[in-house]
Amino acid sequence: MITQHLPALIILVPLVSAFIILLLGPNYVRFARHTAMAASVVLTVFALLLLLETTQDGTIRYYFGGWQPPWGIELYIDRMTGFFLAIVSSINLLVLVFAAGVLEQEIRERVVAHYYALFLILTTSLLGIAASNDLFNIFVFLEISSVSAAALVAVNGNRYAMEAGVKYLILSTLGSGSVLLAIANIYMVTGYLNLTYIAEALPAAFAQYPLNIVASLGLIMVGLTVKAALYPLHIWLPDAHGSAPTTSSAVLSGLVVKVYIIVFIKFLFRIFPVDFIEIFPIQPNLLVMSTFGILMGSILAIRQTDIKKMLAYSTVAQVGYIFLGLGVLTPNAVIGSMLHILNHAIMKTILFLSAGCIIKLTGIREVNRLEGVGRVYPLPMAAFSLGALAMIGIPPLNGFVSKWYLGLGALDADQPFFVLIILVSSFLNGLYYLPIVIRSFFGREPRFSEIKVLPIGARFTLTALAVAIVVFGLFSALPVGYLEPAVEQLFAG
Amino acid sequence: MRDLIVRVIARFIIPFIQVYGLYIVLYGHVSPGGGFAGGTVMASSLILYVMAFGARSEKRRLPEWVARSIESAGAVFFVAIGLVSLFQGTTFLANQAAGFPMGIPGRVFSAGAIFLLTFGIGMKVFSTMITLFTHLIEEEEKEGTG
Structure with missing residues (x-):
């Protein structure tokens, strides 16, 4: 029974654990650490099961509420996504194991429990971005990831971390904004938010509204490369990753930057066919x-x-x-x-x-x-x-x-x-x-x-x-x- | 902020705002509105309270830990409702298929899980607005005194 719900559970487990930690408040540090650790272990097991499942079936689809796309929200886990989910959850687990005993010395006692919750919310957003097959859903998770990542940078509370966090937040939001504009353009000309349906409707839409699609491609490219810190748009990264606490830097550098590349791959291959890309x-x-x-x-x-x-x-x-x-x-x-x-x-x-x-x-x-x-x-x-x-x-x-x-x-x-x-x-x-x-x-x-x-x-x-x-x-x-x-x-x- | 007119009007108007906010939350599935809009309206009543009577007395009425608990509980409640359908053998957040009673369309107690989900969103938005507002106020007070 549980295996068929793995795509949803992989997002829900860290989300619920984060809010349970927040429910108890900042005084229950030990509880927060254990909950986060347990959630990550469960998560890693789920992700590895999904990885195995993708090797057998190829693609796993999950419809929220039983609503078929294009009306409902779909989770779509192909081999590439399964690969990334496994990376995120296992690195996440290892970093949390590392954090036990180290974290308390690096950030203020008062925020340690919140730090664990934020960390899990960030993980949720990374998994959600990778697994979702719905453009607007992806955008929402992108926003969650920018806000929680910026908070994980600034959590130290010293001047440099604050400055880096604000800089990161502004540029990252700028990136999300342009991705949102691109999504709006795509939705306007195709009428769908589901990636599979957009891919089908795109050729006809391109014949009619070529400029919107060119614009959205440009916006996606700029938005995601800002967030992924490709060279001339990297200026926020050294400050943010350099001044964050150790565990934050590890996850930000190791995972968060990559998830935007995964989104880019989704746009590149799932929406725009390869021969389409060659025109631009x-x-x-x-x-x-x-x-x-x-x-x-x-x-x-x-x-x-x-x-x-x-x-x-x-x-x-x-x-x-x-x-x-x-x-x-x-x-x-x-x-x-x-x-x-x-x-x-x-x-x-x-x-x-x-x-x-x-x-x-x-x-x-x-x-x-x-x-x-x-x-x-x-x-x-x-x-x-x-x-x-x-x-x-x-x-x-x-x-x-x-x-x-x-x-x-x-x-x-x-x-x-x-x-x-x-x-x-x-x-x-x-x-x-x-x-x-x-x-x-x-x-x-x-x-x-x-x-x-x-x-x-x-x-x-x-x-x-x-x-x-x-x-x-x-x-x-x-x-x-x-x-x-x-x-x-x-x-x- | 010791204005008598503001205080009297606020005392008079706050219950109405709260009832209206609750109305928007509860009727979210049959009329325009819903958890987010209703939660914001409810929160605005408390923001008005802070403006009229100060943040200290608001803290007594709604301590920070209560607001924080409502906030997290709202989110957990939402997911819990969604998880009910897993135990009923359908997918996450399923409504009718998971056995939630549908009721008569147009009535308040109808639409199964949507009614409950809107309530959960209302809780979360209400308390988030309050916490955000009180945090901003606190920052200002700290800067003012220190």
Whole structure:
């Protein structure tokens, strides 16, 4: 009985748990932590079940209230969505395990319970965006995600976090606004909000109202690239991800930025057929923006002295990779993009979490003062190094696999230039990650007045993520085997 | 804000606003309006109260934790109504199919789950408006005194 309701339950479980936490109020911190953890465990199980189900049936549809589309609201989980739901829920669980024992030291006691609730609401919105097949529903979840993400940035309450949060909120709302305008335009000319029906009605609507559709494509592109922080529109990201609490940064960088790319993929493949896309200059635009993003993100990261800011700029470059695959638009390149969504989620989460640990243990934020830290605190620094090596794309680790597929995709499209870009960017990545790794392990051992111990949850999460990096690098056939039919499904429309 | 006229008028008009708000919530499924509009109207009565009598006495009437609980309870209530249909073997938020009594169209107690859902939305919107307003007021007071 329960399996047929999984698509709805996956959204409801975190939502209800968040409101139960809020119902009890800020004094029940332990209860909030346990509820959040339990909700995430249930969520992860559900998401993995859905993932299995998509491998058998292909696409799962769920109609709210039993109303058939186009009247009712539909949840639509294809392989691509199932993949993303599994990533969101498992990373969410790992970050929550990490948060236990660390979070209380980073934010005020009074807001810890609310933080858990906000975190679950953010997860709800991410899952909802991915699973929904209804444009207006997607917009509502987009709004929930921008508001809750901005709150998760500003939760520290210090001046920098506040400023970053407000900046993020404004730009993100601007992005939602233009997505809303695009949705309104599409609804106006097709008369549907359901993606499947829009795709059917679009060719006729395009013959009659071409300008509305061109405008909505442009608005979608701008709106979603602002929210996903593609290069020239990335200005909010380094501040927001750099000054947020550790767990927020990890989720914001690892998951939130990706969900907008998932929405973009939905628009690209589900609404606008591929031959339709070729009429408009979307691909060239994406290619230019992502090329600059990959290079400039890395170059700007080299100049940073603050470790979290550096990681944030690295996210700008990695978002460029994912959009590069969508710009090249060959099956292999799209597989590369999807793989990079997974791999970057793992790598960036481990990097942000271990950097957060290092900052908490040593009090050092500056990159060049990390000398010898790895000798005193081997676990977080080893986790950081593993993440950094994977980010550069050293072969047995997972970062290499997605870069490999992106490169293959670029070659399929007869555009070897982008392979060069990926290579150059990998060298640039090495330029800012490797000195930290080398200095921290081979530098002079520093003297700390006291040696602190990491909570067990933090150690568990870092280890699990490190294992995931190696496993998804060595057994890359696992995700690739799942993604090949997924991408086929996307290209089939 | 010690204006006698404002206080007398407010005391006179607040019950009417509240009844009207409740009316819009309860008749949400048969006439224009619904949970959101009705909840806002209900909240506006309390905002008027704060303007006439000050935030302190409003806090006594509706403590913050009550407002917060109503807010979360509204959301949980909404989802709970939706979940009823799962146990009846249909999909989330199903109405007639889940066995909610439909009643006679046009009557107040009709339309099954919609009636209850509107009520849940009304609760949530009402208390959210109040909490937002009191938070803004608090900020101002803090800045004024500190």
